Amino acid sequence: MQTGSRAGTNPLAMREYGIVFAFIGLCILVGALCQLKVVQGTWPQNAFLTVNNLLLILHQISVNGVLAVGMTFVIISGGIDLSVGSLLAFSGMMAASFATRSPGVTAWAGNYGAFIPIVVALAVGSASGALNGWIISRFKIQAFIATLGMLMAGRGFTMAVTNGNPISALGPEFRWFGTGKLFDAIPIPAVILGIVFLLAWIILNKTVFGRYVYAVGGNEKSARTSGINTKAILIWVYVLSGFLAGVAGVILTAKTGSAQTAAGTSYELDAIAAVVIGGASLSGGIGRLTGTFFGALIIGVMNNGLDILGVQSFYQLIIKGSLIVFAVILDPSRKLTA
Amino acid sequence: MKKLIASLMLSSLMVAGATTMANAAPVRIAFLMYGNKAEFVQLMERYAKEHPAVKQGLAEVTLFDGRYDAAVQNDQGQMAVNSKYDAIIINPMDFEANIDVVTVANEAGIPIVVTNARLNTQDMLSEVVSDDVEGGYLEAKAVLEKLGCKGNVVIIEGPKGGSGEIERGRGNERAISECPEGAVKVLERKTANWSRAEALDLMQNWLTAHPKEIDGVIGQNDEMALGAIEAIKSAGYDVKDFAIAGIDGVTDALRAVKAGEMTSILQDARGQAQGSIDVAMKAVVGDDYKPMSDIWEQYKGKMEWNDGKTKRYDVPWTIVTPENVDALLKDRGY
Known part of the structure; x- marks a missing residue:
C-alpha cells in the first residue's frame, strides 16, 4: 500500500539508517568514555565494549522492547496504549499466583509449573487489550482516554487479586523465563524479545493485516471506504499490545522473582519513547519495527552506559529526556509527516 | 455492616x-x-x-x-x-x-x-x-561486620531527597565512618527508587563496571537488596561471597535471610x-x-x-538472623 511504495524513497531510508547511525554513535561515545578510564588507569579493561555487556543490555531492554513492539502497532494504527504498564503488572500478578510455592496469597494460588501461568498471563493481557480495542472502536472513544481508564483499572485489578500483597517464592520452571540462559550465554528474555520482534516484523511487513494497520493509521476514513474492516483491525491491534504486555509481565516477574503491585509503573512512557525515537509518528500511518528496536536499544545503552560510567541519576533523566526530543527534531523525514 | x-x-x-x-x-x-x-x-x-x-x-x-x-x-x-x-x-x-x-x-x-x-x-x-538513621546504621553495620571493616561496598539508595533516603543514608555513613579510615571504599551509590526491578538492572551494570571488585551491598530497603541478589546470581557469582543487607523485613527478605543470602533489619509494622x-x-x-x-x-x-x-x-528495629527468622515467617503465616 502507501507505505510499501514510499519505503524506497530517500527520506525514509535516511530515517532508517539515521537511527542506526545514532545508535552506533552513542555506542562509540560511551565506549570512548569508558576507554578513557582504562587509559587513565582507573579500569583494568573497557567494561562497556564486551560481548557480555551487549547480552546484558539485551536482557535489560527485553521488557521495554516487547512492550515497544506492541506500541509500534498501536501508534502506526493512529492510537496510543497507556495501559501496558498496568496490564504488565496485572498479567504478571495472575501468572505468579499460578507459579508460587507460597500458598494462601490468593484463593487459587499454587505452583503449576511454567505453562499454565504463562497461558494465564497471555490470556489476561489479550483479554484486557481486546476490551481496550472494543471500547475504542465500538464507542469511538479516543485511544488516549480508553487506555487511560485501563491504566487505572488494571492497577486496581492487580491489587484486588491479592489485596495489595506481592506474590513471591515462584517455581524454578517459571523463573527460567527470566533467569535462564540459552547455550549458557544468551539470556532467555533476550531470546523472547528476538522471537517477538521477528514474528511481529513478519506480521507488520509481510501480511495483509500489517498493511491494513498502516492504512487505518494513515487515513481511517479512506481505509474504511476502501473496504477494510477498520474496527476489527483496531481491536486486533490492541489485543496484540495487551498480549505483549502479558509477555512482558511474564519476563519481568520471572526476572525479579516476585510479582509486585507497583511493577511496570510508567513503563508505557518508556515504550512510547522507544517507538518515537525509532521514528514513528504519533499521528499514525508511519513507523517501523526496526526503528523501534534501535529506539529501545538506545534507551538501554544509555541506562547501562551511564550506570557503568557512574553518572548520577538526575543527569541520566536529563540526558534521556533531551534525547527523545532531539531524536524527533533531527528526524530527516519529519517534514513528511507534519 | x-x-x-x-x-x-x-x-x-x-x-x-x-x-x-x-x-x-x-x-x-x-x-x-x-x-x-x-x-x-x-x-x-x-x-x-x-x-x-x-x-x-x-x-x-x-x-x-x-x-x-x-x-x-x-x-x-x-x-x-x-x-x-x-x-x-x-x-x-x-x-x-x-x-x-x-x-x-x-x-x-x-x-x-x-x-x-x-x-x-x-x-x-x-x-x-522507627529511627531511620538507626536502621541505616544497623544494616551498614551488618554488612561491614561480615566484611571485617575491609573492602568495597555499593549503596543502593531510596528516592533522592526523600526522608528515607536522607536518614538511612546518614546511618550508612555513620557506620562506615566507624571503620578505620580508607578501609572501606564506597564504589558506587545511586538510587533505584525502592524498586527491585530497577535495582536488578543497576547492580548488573555495576558488576559489569567493577567485575570482582564489589564485596558488599547496602540496600536502603529490602526490595533493592533482593534486586541486587538477583543481579549477582544472573552474573554468575555466588551470593554468599557478598555481604548484603536491606531494611524493612518484607517476606521475601526473610526467606533470603533463611537461605543465608542477606541480613534484613525488620521495621516493626x-x-x-x-x-x-x-x-x-x-x-x-x-x-x-x-x-x-x-x-x-x-x-x-x-x-x-x-x-x-x-x-x-x-519502635525498636530487629536484626533478622537465621535464629529468629522462622518465628517471624510463622507470624506471617508461612
Missing part, C-alpha cells in the same frame, strides 16, 4: 458487664496511609485491624489510601476532620507537605498521631516511628500500627484506657508506654 457488627459486639459486652468504657459507640479512627502498593503498607494495615481494641469493637479503624500523593493525603485529613473522626493517625507521604494534616486536626481539637515516617513539626500529639492506635485511644478515651496491644510487653525496657504521654515513641 462492620459498624453494625462492632456495635453488636459492644452491646453484648455491655450486657455482660465486661466494659468500663464511658463511650457507647466505638472510637472512630481515621488511618491515613501514604499508599497501599507495598507489602510493608499492607502489613501495617493488617496489624491495625488485628489490634485488640478493633477486634473487640471498641475502636473502628478506617484506612485511607493516599495514592503516594501528599496533596491527596491533605485532602483526606480535611475530610477526616469534616467527618468528625475521634482521632487521626497519619503515615505521611511527605516530610513537609503533610504538616497540613497536623494543623487542621489541631484546629479541630482532634488528637493526631504520626506513624512510620516523620513530619517536620512538633505539633502532633505523639509520634510512633505491628509495633508502629498498634502502638499508634493505643496512643490515639488513650487520647480519646482518657485515663481509664490501658494499652491493649501486647507490643508494650514485647518492648518492655526499650519502649515504655508512659501513659501514652511520650512525645516520640521509638
